[in-house]
Amino acid sequence: MIVTDLDRTLLIDHTHISPYTQRIFTACKQKGMYITFATGRSERSSAKFINIIKPHAVISNGGALVRSGDEVICRASLGLEKTNALIKACTLSTSIGYITADTDYGYYVNKLIDENDPNWADYLPVNYMNVYEGVPHGAYKVTVETSDAQAVYDIAEAYDDIAVTPFTGEGWYQLADNKADKWLGVVALSQH
Numbered sequence: 489m490i491v492t493d494l495d496r497t498l499l500i501d502h503t504h505i506s507p508y509t510q511r512i513f514t515a516c517k518q519k520g521m522y523i524t525f526a527t528g529r530s531e532r533s534s535a536k537f538i539n540i541i542k543p544h545a546v547i548s549n550g551g552a553l554v555r556s557g558d559e560v561i562c563r564a565s566l567g568l569e570k571t572n573a574l575i576k577a578c579t580l581s582t583s584i585g586y587i588t589a590d591t592d593y594g595y596y597v598n599k600l601i602d603e604n605d606p607n608w609a610d611y612l613p614v615n616y617m618n619v620y621e622g623v624p625h626g627a628y629k630v631t632v633e634t635s636d637a638q639a640v641y642d643i644a645e646a647y648d649d650i651a652v653t654p655f656t657g658e659g660w661y662q663l664a665d666n667k668a669d670k671w672l673g674v675v676a677l678s679q680h
Contacts, residue, residue: 495528503606525538526670530611552664552665577643597615598619643663
């Protein structure tokens with residue numbers, strides 16, 4: 489099995505996979521190798537790369553969802569109540585800007601985005617959330633944009649089962665169930 493991350497690993501400039509890499513993955517699959525993506529991205533924001541390579545499995549949302557074809561191998565979702573509690577706590581922090589929630593039913597964001605901004609392209613369409621009402625579905629992760637990392641860690645400290653993962657080189661942080669881990673996803677997939 490070959491397992492690869494997407495951003496800062498397989499993708500060039502977060503936007504595409506080179507033709508050379510596509511040929512290599514095709515050759516690997518023809519030799520019987522099992523190809524897996526393991527990414528912090530959601531399946532939705534990985535869709536164009538999934539459609540190009542057609543991996544056998546995808547570990548998405550930082551390990552919160554592991555899927556082999558159409559079969560869900562494991563899932564570590566926050567649940568509705570915890571998702572909305574985290575959103576509310578993030579809303580109360582003056583140092584947190586964007587708040588997003590990634591669910592099976594769509595991607596939610598607390599503020600208007602520029603839909604022409606290429607940084608948001610993989611997340612479209614988005615649903616705008618009323619942060620005081622929350623979202624109607626439990627999320628795999630809540631992500632926040634801030635320059636104050638401590639604010640995010642302080643929010644997570646109120647929960648014994650929430651982990652914080654910073655995005656490399658960005659001011660974004662992921663709050664997710666502590667069982668949502670790419671390595672645990674690889675282990676579950678290997679056992680499957």
